[in-house]
Amino acid sequence: MPTRANPNLLSGFHHRDHLPHLKREGGAYFVTFRLAGTLPREVLGELKRQRERLMAQALAAKRPLSWREQQELFRWYSSRVDAHLDAGHGDCWLGGPGLAGLVAETLRFHNGRRFDLFAWVIMPNHVHAVLQPRSGWTLSKVLQGWKGYSGHVANRRLNREGQPFWQRESFDHLIRDDEDLQRCCHYTIMNPVNAGLCACPEDWRWSSLHRENK
Numbered sequence: 001m002p003t004r005a006n007p008n009l010l011s012g013f014h015h016r017d018h019l020p021h022l023k024r025e026g027g028a029y030f031v032t033f034r035l036a037g038t039l040p041r042e043v044l045g046e047l048k049r050q051r052e053r054l055m056a057q058a059l060a061a062k063r064p065l066s067w068r069e070q071q072e073l074f075r076w077y078s079s080r081v082d083a084h085l086d087a088g089h090g091d092c093w094l095g096g097p098g099l100a101g102l103v104a105e106t107l108r109f110h111n112g113r114r115f116d117l118f119a120w121v122i123m124p125n126h127v128h129a130v131l132q133p134r135s136g137w138t139l140s141k142v143l144q145g146w147k148g149y150s151g152h153v154a155n156r157r158l159n160r161e162g163q164p165f166w167q168r169e170s171f172d173h174l175i176r177d178d179e180d181l182q183r184c185c186h187y188t189i190m191n192p193v194n195a196g197l198c199a200c201p202e203d204w205r206w207s208s209l210h211r212e213n214k
Helices: 041-060 067-086 097-109 139-157 178-194
Strands: 012-016 019-023 029-034 115-122 126-133 171-174
Touching: 029 067, 029 139, 029 178, 041 067, 067 171, 067 178, 097 115, 097 126, 097 139, 115 178, 126 139, 126 178
Parallel strands: none
Antiparallel strands: 012 019, 029 126, 029 171, 115 126
């Protein structure tokens, strides 16, 4: 049976809320986290049903998600969920330089110490990152640090109290090999282009590909 979320889990299969998660010690991940309230209720319902279908297949066989199932979930998530996020649903606090800059600084602050960051992009209402946690650090701990600090500071700047800045649930995909790593990095840096926000990925200010972030 999958376990509940454990920030100290290095390897294994567990689930949090809507999504299944597979962790591997020393593994690299593609992750997406988004602002609270950015997905319509019907999309969340679809996400839950998709997750339950894949979970049922894995549980029936008493195994974690297969590589094919992971890829299926990734494709479904990127084509459905990212399409809604790129359409600008909900608050788009990260569309301005102040909060986008805050998140960019947060992402890079412990790079090379707690994790290695291969690619990242900050969109108006969500963030993609490709990273590999270093020894002693789990993906959950890295995400908690990113979201906890940036969410606290952002809410203070916005004079918001008692409201979550980030959605608690994040999407993560365990990267299988170098080819998958390159594909996830390409997907990340091309998000602003595919969303119609710029012509070339290098033009997007809040991306690891932009000259000021290299």
